[in-house]
Amino acid sequence: MKTAKDARQSQSIVEKDRENVWHHISQYNDKKQPVVVTEGKGAWITDYAGNKYLDGMSGLWCVNVGYGREELARAAYEQMQQMAYTSMTQSHVPGIELAEKLNELLDDDYMIFYSNSGSDANEVAFKIARQYHQQNGEPARHKFISRYRAYHGGSLGALSATGQALRKYKYEPLTSGFLHVSPPDNYRRPAGVSVKEYNLQRAQELEDKIVWEQAETVAGVIMEPLITGGGILIPDRVYVEKVQEICKKHGVLLIIDEVICGFGRTGKMFGHQHFDIKPDMVTMAKGLTSAYLPLSVTAVRKDIYKTFEDNGENSHFRHVNTFGGNPAACALALKNIEIMERENLVGRSAVLGERLQQELAELADHPFVGDVRGLGFLMGIEMVEDKNTKKPASPDRVNKIISDCKASGLIIGKNGDTVAGYNNILAICPPLSCTDEDLAFIISVVKKVFKENAS
Numbered sequence: 167m168k169t170a171k172d173a174r175q176s177q178s179i180v181e182k183d184r185e186n187v188w189h190h191i192s193q194y195n196d197k198k199q200p201v202v203v204t205e206g207k208g209a210w211i212t213d214y215a216g217n218k219y220l221d222g223m224s225g226l227w228c229v230n231v232g233y234g235r236e237e238l239a240r241a242a243y244e245q246m247q248q249m250a251y252t253s254m255t256q257s258h259v260p261g262i263e264l265a266e267k268l269n270e271l272l273d274d275d276y277m278i279f280y281s282n283s284g285s286d287a288n289e290v291a292f293k294i295a296r297q298y299h300q301q302n303g304e305p306a307r308h309k310f311i312s313r314y315r316a317y318h319g320g321s322l323g324a325l326s327a328t329g330q331a332l333r334k335y336k337y338e339p340l341t342s343g344f345l346h347v348s349p350p351d352n353y354r355r356p357a358g359v360s361v362k363e364y365n366l367q368r369a370q371e372l373e374d375k376i377v378w379e380q381a382e383t384v385a386g387v388i389m390e391p392l393i394t395g396g397g398i399l400i401p402d403r404v405y406v407e408k409v410q411e412i413c414k415k416h417g418v419l420l421i422i423d424e425v426i427c428g429f430g431r432t433g434k435m436f437g438h439q440h441f442d443i444k445p446d447m448v449t450m451a452k453g454l455t456s457a458y459l460p461l462s463v464t465a466v467r468k469d470i471y472k473t474f475e476d477n478g479e480n481s482h483f484r485h486v487n488t489f490g491g492n493p494a495a496c497a498l499a500l501k502n503i504e505i506m507e508r509e510n511l512v513g514r515s516a517v518l519g520e521r522l523q524q525e526l527a528e529l530a531d532h533p534f535v536g537d538v539r540g541l542g543f544l545m546g547i548e549m550v551e552d553k554n555t556k557k558p559a560s561p562d563r564v565n566k567i568i569s570d571c572k573a574s575g576l577i578i579g580k581n582g583d584t585v586a587g588y589n590n591i592l593a594i595c596p597p598l599s600c601t602d603e604d605l606a607f608i609i610s611v612v613k614k615v616f617k618e619n620a621s
């Protein structure tokens with residue numbers, strides 16, 4: 167008689183996957199065929215069936231140095247052998263060296279707090295901000311303002327900061343005290359308003375919100391240097407710099423989420439370095455280890471840290487997590503940054519990104535392309551049904567481009583905000599280590615697929 171064990175043994179890996187693994191963003195009996203990825207080298211991945219794809223999304227915008235880096239595996243291996251674990255209630259050499267290195271890259275004086283994921287890093291930033299204000303004599307400051315369309319994570323606090331309703335509404339009630347304002351979306355700004363004027367209006371919307379909420383209740387503003395997952399929305403520099411000015415004026419901390427933009431993605435080591443700002447906190451994850459191991463960071467300005475001094479009250483930051491700052495992950499992150507510097511991947515991101523944008527700029531003439539935009543190796547193509555009305559392209563039209571690219575061996579992404587109807591923005595975000603041939607491949611596939619889908 168066949169046992170359940172026998173039945174399991176005769177299953178293919180894909181069947182086992184269907185039986186046992188609940189994929190992220192999926193449902194029961196999902197019609198999508200699971201893709202079991204078995205290998206990664208450079209910018210390319212191979213699935214179980216032997217299909218090869220250029221990963222034009224670097225996984226989830228994270229494998230910045232590309233796949234298959236033996237040096238990274240070795241750095242983790244050696245650290246695991248030397249000393250596999252100590253919690254960050256104590257310390258260890260790679261954690262110290264990485265913190266020092268991050269300060270050098272940030273070009274400022276921060277304390278580095280380690281966690282595991284981008285969501286964690288943002289949660290830590292919220293908790294530090296609230297406690298900072300309490301200890302600084304302003305206990306009423308507890309609210310956070312972020313932007314609609316932004317994504318800041320899946321845990322309840324980070325999800326509260328997220329500005330995409332579809333990701334949130336089934337999990338209500340979320341954490342109270344999180345408010346949203348509109349981001350600059352330059353492509354969709356009102357006719358007759360200059361980019362600069364429009365960006366100043368969006369910054370004014372933020373200031374109005376702070377004032378209406380009563381500034382003395384607002385703890386922080388969290389934003390990405392440019393909105394990534396919400397549709398590659400690149401602000402004018404006047405916006406970002408004005409936001410910092412407004413935060414300072416009202417005693418509100420500015421938290422910059424570098425989870426995607428960090429580590430070279432936008433052509434600078436950190437996205438906020440395109441602007442003349444000094445954030446109070448910076449959160450990072452993904453590209454920090456190129457996702458070879460989980461690790462994230464909340465970098466906190468020293469003057470904030472100083473309010474956590476023992477003043478007779480309990481001033482500990484009462485937050486601990488088991489895996490944050492894992493020594494092997496820190497050793498790997500140091501090696502990851504070393505590779506980026508040695509191969510000048512940040513400079514390469516700027517140069518290749520520029521080339522990609524120049525090449526794809528010609529898509530602007532395509533009947534279903536409204537806007538082509540990008541910064542560094544982070545590119546967005548906004549698809550529309552009608553160039554004049556800018557009506558977002560239908561899901562079928564957008565998905566067809568994605569599946570045709572995949573059929574030609576190129577993975578690209580889609581993002582935006584479904585509720586607002588803006589799930590119409592394609593993302594291209596390949597490893598920064600792409601070769602010239604890889605880049606030529608991306609350009610030729612995207613151009614070919616758009617050409618074939620022009621009616």
Ligand code: PMP
Binds near residue numbers: 286318320395451
């Ligand atoms: N912030 C941003 C900007 C992100 O894009 C993400 C994840 N895509 C997060 C935070 C959350 O990171 P994680 O998935 O590692 O929790």
